[in-house]
Amino acid sequence: MRLGIVIRYIGIVLLVLAAFMLMAAGISYVNNVDSAYSPLVMSSLITLLIGCFPLIFVPKTDRISQKEGYCIVVGAWVVSSVVGMFPYLMWGGEFTLLNAWFESVSGFTTTGASILNDIEALPRGLQFWRVASCWIGGVGVVMFALVILPSIGKSKMMLSNVELSSLAKDNFHYRTQTIVRIILSIYVGLTIITLLTLKWCGMNWFDALCHAMSACSTCGFSNKNLSVGFFNSPIIELVLIVAMLVSGMHFGLIYATITRKPNNIFRSEITRCYLGMFIVSSVLIAISLRAADVYPSVISSLRHAAFQTASLMTTSGFATANCNTWTPFAILVLMFCMLVCGCAGSTSGGLKVDRLVLAVKMLRNKIQAQQHPNAVVRIKVDGYTQDRDMLNTVMIYIVAFMLLILIGTFVNTLFGCDLMTGFSAALACASNVGPGFGEVGTMDNYSQLPAVLKLNLSIMMLFGRLEIFGLIQLFFIRWWK
Amino acid sequence: MKGIRKRVTIGFLSIVVLLFFSGLVSLFELNHMSTDIESILDSNRHSIELTENMLDAISAHDRAVVNYAVFRDTLYSDSCKVCFAEFSAHIDKARQGASKSTVLMFDSLCINADRLHAVVHELRTSRTIENLILFDTLSNGVSFDGKGWYDRNYVPAYDAASNSIMRVMSHAQISLSPRAEQLSRNAYRAVTPVFISLVVMIAILLMFYYFIMIYALKPIVEMNKSLGDWLRYKIPFKIKSECRDELQELNEKIGSVTNTSKKLY
Numbered sequence: 001m002r003l004g005i006v007i008r009y010i011g012i013v014l015l016v017l018a019a020f021m022l023m024a025a026g027i028s029y030v031n032n033v034d035s036a037y038s039p040l041v042m043s044s045l046i047t048l049l050i051g052c053f054p055l056i057f058v059p060k061t062d063r064i065s066q067k068e069g070y071c072i073v074v075g076a077w078v079v080s081s082v083v084g085m086f087p088y089l090m091w092g093g094e095f096t097l098l099n100a101w102f103e104s105v106s107g108f109t110t111t112g113a114s115i116l117n118d119i120e121a122l123p124r125g126l127q128f129w130r131v132a133s134c135w136i137g138g139v140g141v142v143m144f145a146l147v148i149l150p151s152i153g154k155s156k157m158m159l160s161n162v163e164l165s166s167l168a169k170d171n172f173h174y175r176t177q178t179i180v181r182i183i184l185s186i187y188v189g190l191t192i193i194t195l196l197t198l199k200w201c202g203m204n205w206f207d208a209l210c211h212a213m214s215a216c217s218t219c220g221f222s223n224k225n226l227s228v229g230f231f232n233s234p235i236i237e238l239v240l241i242v243a244m245l246v247s248g249m250h251f252g253l254i255y256a257t258i259t260r261k262p263n264n265i266f267r268s269e270i271t272r273c274y275l276g277m278f279i280v281s282s283v284l285i286a287i288s289l290r291a292a293d294v295y296p297s298v299i300s301s302l303r304h305a306a307f308q309t310a311s312l313m314t315t316s317g318f319a320t321a322n323c324n325t326w327t328p329f330a331i332l333v334l335m336f337c338m339l340v341c342g343c344a345g346s347t348s349g350g351l352k353v354d355r356l357v358l359a360v361k362m363l364r365n366k367i368q369a370q371q372h373p374n375a376v377v378r379i380k381v382d383g384y385t386q387d388r389d390m391l392n393t394v395m396i397y398i399v400a401f402m403l404l405i406l407i408g409t410f411v412n413t414l415f416g417c418d419l420m421t422g423f424s425a426a427l428a429c430a431s432n433v434g435p436g437f438g439e440v441g442t443m444d445n446y447s448q449l450p451a452v453l454k455l456n457l458s459i460m461m462l463f464g465r466l467e468i469f470g471l472i473q474l475f476f477i478r479w480w481k
Numbered sequence: 482m483k484g485i486r487k488r489v490t491i492g493f494l495s496i497v498v499l500l501f502f503s504g505l506v507s508l509f510e511l512n513h514m515s516t517d518i519e520s521i522l523d524s525n526r527h528s529i530e531l532t533e534n535m536l537d538a539i540s541a542h543d544r545a546v547v548n549y550a551v552f553r554d555t556l557y558s559d560s561c562k563v564c565f566a567e568f569s570a571h572i573d574k575a576r577q578g579a580s581k582s583t584v585l586m587f588d589s590l591c592i593n594a595d596r597l598h599a600v601v602h603e604l605r606t607s608r609t610i611e612n613l614i615l616f617d618t619l620s621n622g623v624s625f626d627g628k629g630w631y632d633r634n635y636v637p638a639y640d641a642a643s644n645s646i647m648r649v650m651s652h653a654q655i656s657l658s659p660r661a662e663q664l665s666r667n668a669y670r671a672v673t674p675v676f677i678s679l680v681v682m683i684a685i686l687l688m689f690y691y692f693i694m695i696y697a698l699k700p701i702v703e704m705n706k707s708l709g710d711w712l713r714y715k716i717p718f719k720i721k722s723e724c725r726d727e728l729q730e731l732n733e734k735i736g737s738v739t740n741t742s743k744k745l746y
Contacts, residue, residue: 004695007688042506042674046681049495053685056491057692059725086677092669 006071008058013076014051017083018044020132024087027206028125036125039090047083074470077462081105084133091126094118098451105458107133109465110347112220112317112434115447115454119225124206127223131213137465138217138247138347139187143180179252186251186258187347191216194243201236215243218348220317220434227319227442234303237320241310245278248314248342269382274343274353278313281337282306285330292327305330308442313337315348317434319442331437335424338433349432349464351401358386358394400468404430404460411456417449425449429460484726485697492689496682503678510674517664521657528653531575535646538568539597539639546601546635551627555611561601568594575649586652590645597638604630700728704735711739 021044028037064072084104088095095103099115106113107130116122122130191212198208210223224230228240246254249271257264265271285305286298295301304321311318312334323334341350361379368377379386408426413419417439424436425446435442439449446454463471542564549557572594576587703720710716718739720732 004692038506038509039674042502043677045502046499046677049499050681050685053492053495053688054692056488057688057696059696089677090673092673 001065001067001071002061004054004058005061005064006068006075007054008060009064009072010075010079011051011054013080014047014083016136017080018047018051020136021047021087021129024125024129024132027128028123031124034123034125036087036091036123036129039087040125040129042090043083043086046086050083070470070473074466074474077108077466080133080136081108081458081462084108084129087126087129091123093121094447098454099447102446102454102458103130104133105461106434107131107219107221108137109432109461110134110137110217110219110315110349111429111432111461111464112214112315113429113440113457113461114221114434114445116445117447119223122223127210128206131210131219131221131223134217134219134221135191135213138219139183143183182255183251186254187216190243190246190254194239197239197243198236201239202233203231203236211240212243215240215316215318216247216347218244218247218314218316218342218346218432220311220315222318228307229320229443232320237303237307240318241307244310244314244316244318245275247316248346248348249274250343250345252345253343263382267382270343270354270357273357277337277340277353278309281313281333282309285309285326285333288327288329288333294326308334309337312433312435313340314342314346315350315431315433317428317442319435322441322443323435324437324441324443335427335437338424338427338431338436341431341433351398351431354381355394355398357381358391359398362391362395397467397469401430404463404468408456408460412453415450415453415456417453425453425457426460429457430464432461432464485728488696488726489693492685492692496685496689499678499682499685503674506674507672514664514668517660521660521664524657524660525654527578528650531571532646532650532653534571535568535575536643538564538571539643539646542568542597542601543639547631550604550635551631553627558605561605565598565601569598579653580656582656583649583652586645586649590642590649593638593642593645597635597642600634600638697728700732704728704732708735708739 021040025037025040025044028034028040081101081104084107085095085097085100088100088103089097094116102113102115105111112134119127194215195208195212198211199205203211207223210221211228214221220227222228222230228237231237249265250268253263253265253268253271256262257266282302282305285308286302289295289301289305290298295304307318307320308323310316315338323331326334339351340353340356342348342352344352344354358379358381361381365377365379368375379391405423405426408430409419409423412422412425417425421436421438421440424438425440428434428436428440435444440446446457449457542561545557545560545564548554549561572587572590576584576591579587700720707716707718707720711718718736720736
């Protein structure tokens with residue numbers, strides 16, 4: 001493996017981060033040169049320098065191996081998280097070394113879990129950097145570099161193959177370069193539409209920008225201590241529900257719908273299942289909340305239920321209500337939504353609806369096979385037969401994901417968390433949702449957790465974002481040779 | 482400047498730039514911190530000075546009142562007036578530079594100072610002391626107990642006014658604490674860029690070492706070995722190089738020399 005090549009491509013990703021840091025410094029400058037200005041400028045310069053350095057020495061190459069591709073993608077996520085904590089560390093405040101790492105990883109992996117007790121105390125430049133990190137992470141740090149830098153050439157295919165899971169590449173019938181452009185165009189377009197709609201709904205430009213970027217990346221970082229609950233506006237909540245739900249759909253299908261292709265959102269079995277799950281979950285939770293008299297009317301029950309379901313199901317993690325006060329049934333339904341999450345090929349994390357659908361079909365297939373031992377039953381999704389390798393990978397991933405949550409819960413409870421907090425924190429971080437239940441509920445944060453748990457949860461976020469196998473490869477020394 | 486020389490120069494320049502900027506930011510933050518410390522110390526000194534002046538003035542007023550009311554020394558009648566005017570002037574001066582939150586404290590101090598003034602002013606305008614000295618008793622036959630008046634009327638007003646001064650002072654001191662907190666944050670900010678720069682510089686130096694080893698030294702070693710093999714055993718000189726720099730040129734030139742000499746023999 002050529003380490004120089006790996007470092008060169010990670011350097012390219014860092015250049016993108018440096019540009020965003022500079023943008024955040026610009027916001028800081030416009031805002032009367034607030035206290036985040038010099039930390040952001042300094043971080044941007046340092047990042048630029050680290051990014052440029054390998055470009056000077058390592059010559060350009062057109063071909064990279066799959067192993068190098070893995071290392072570039074995983075390395076880019078880890079190095080981005082390290083570099084992303086520079087502005088936080090330099091600014092100080094509540095950011096200790098571990099808190100800055102946690103916040104940075106949470107941003108880039110679009111988890112949206114925070115250690116901040118007073119978000120509004122952050123200067124605007126730093127608030128923008130916080131949401132910018134999750135916006136970059138939403139589409140994937142390497143994807144940004146793939147689009148912005150055309151000089152990457154043929155290496156694009158290998159990198160996009162590693163960055164996008166095989167499920168995410170379904171529904172795309174284009175060249176790699178076109179796929180990457182489609183993804184970014186949809187992402188940027190969606191963010192702009194959300195921004196304008198939120199502004200129209202009464203938010204100021206800065207709040208609208210932060211919430212649009214955060215909703216479209218399904219991160220859930222808000223610049224308000226009370227999250228979306230601060231605005232207490234049904235129309236804003238409705239806009240964010242739509243934005244989050246659309247961001248949780250396959251971007252290829254969104255593009256197909258816009259360009260009036262036959263394989264669009266309305267015909268997709270996965271999207272129908274995803275939306276159906278949202279509607280059923282919202283209604284069930286609303287009924288449960290109304291029956292328990294948590295909210296005074298059916299409308300308010302439905303409003304909060306729909307928002308929290310959309311928020312947790314799409315792995316955003318915005319909040320309008322304290323879910324700890326909800327009924328056990330409502331919490332259980334939300335936990336199921338947190339586990340399954342959005343569709344493959346979107347910005348959301350978790351198991352993905354695609355895998356759930358395939359798992360259910362495999363179960364049905366197994367029962368049919370037992371009833372009719374000689375029958376040959378194929379598993380199809382949207383008319384396409386799924387090959388055995390793909391189905392095996394899906395099952396292995398589901399088992400690995402459950403194991404990850406189990407190990408995370410073990411570690412959390414070992415270091416003093418109660419079962420609800422430990423399990424929900426592990427689930428929320430592995431699925432990149434953000435808020436959990438118990439001590440890490442929708443209206444709480446992760447600041448009170450011990451340092452070792454913050455480290456454990458931040459590693460879980462990376463595992464969840466890189467869909468486990470990407471990161472796990474790096475732990476096998478033999479693989480490096 | 483091109484090729485290896487350019488790379489090495491840029492490599493060293495990067496480290497210099499990093500050091501320069503981290504130094505610059507630290508200098509800026511330290512300068513900022515020094516200004517903040519000076520400002521906090523000034524505010525502190527100013528607040529103590531004003532409080533001292535107010536306490537001195539109220540104390541002088543107290544002495545004048547004791548001489549006038551208890552010891553019946555009419556010469557102190559005007560002294561009471563002058564001392565109070567001085568006290569009021571100090572309050573006004575202190576109020577001018579007060580922050581918004583301290584203004585409320587000054588309002589309370591002004592009310593208490595007015596009460597103090599009213600108590601003494603009533604005694605002075607009724608000319609009770611002067612009448613006592615002239616006629617020994619008051620016209621209505623009631624005797625005047627100066628010490629009793631002082632204890633009953635003056636002391637409570639005096640205590641309220643001096644407590645208000647202490648409250649103003651303590652509030653002014655408390656209001657300095659957020660600024661001190663900000664200062665400690667600035668101190669953190671002054672140190673962190675240097676710390677981060679050092680870590681990054683170590684990373685860059687390691688990269689620099691690695692790149693020099695791989696892209697500068699390794700080709701030279703390989704060329705040397707291959708040239709030695711050609712001279713000794715006539716094994717063809719062939720080095721694969723990814724770089725397009727002087728080493729690549731040297732590689733090509735050695736290659737062409739070996740080819741030419743092969744043709745000659």
